[in-house]
Amino acid sequence: AQSVTQLGSHVSVSEGALVLLRCNYSSSVPPYLFWYVQYPNQGLQLLLKYTTGATLVKGINGFEAEFKKSETSFHLTKPSAHMSDAAEYFCAVSRTGNQFYFGTGTSLTVIP
């Protein structure tokens, strides 16, 4: 079975501060890992993905995530938060079949 745990349903950071959104997965085999972002009243958009190769993955809008197999983690970071980063962020895992397993989401608030 595969699952995703996102620690912290709400995260607040000041504009210009580091953004860190946590994601841990459980999988019996190395998974494919994804971060999606959802802006208000919109569908989800892919931020970045890890399938194979380099464990540090860079995505859009300055976000990046690092796959750490030993920690079963795929945390999302951005060095400097911008007001436009305020959104809901979803971690997802997939390996076998065609199911994405989404986490419950983390709502990011950026304080001016």
Place this chain on the structure above:
Amino acid sequence: DAGVIQSPRHEVTEMGQEVTLRCKPISGHDYLFWYRQTMMRGLELLIYFNNNVPIDDSGMPEDRFSAKMPNASFSTLKIQPSEPRDSAVYFCASSLGGANTGELFFGEGSRLTVL
């Protein structure tokens, strides 16, 4: 190229009424997914199709829910009869090559309110 198109964007109906949600996937994509999003349960996969064939409908909550994909460019999700607990945002997503290849392209969702 246009993205995934869903209609209606908003639907308000009364309990017992039939609801039909529609989706046009991205041209050329061979997988189509229906998700439901609620505050309580997050994102739930309801059903997905590959080349218009339903592959896994284990997420469909009850017999009141049905989904069809008569051709590669159109899918419907029907709820009959609708109940207040069906109130949610329903997303359609499409993909080329399936979820394992990386990216699902989501529509903007259909917000359903059942009174």
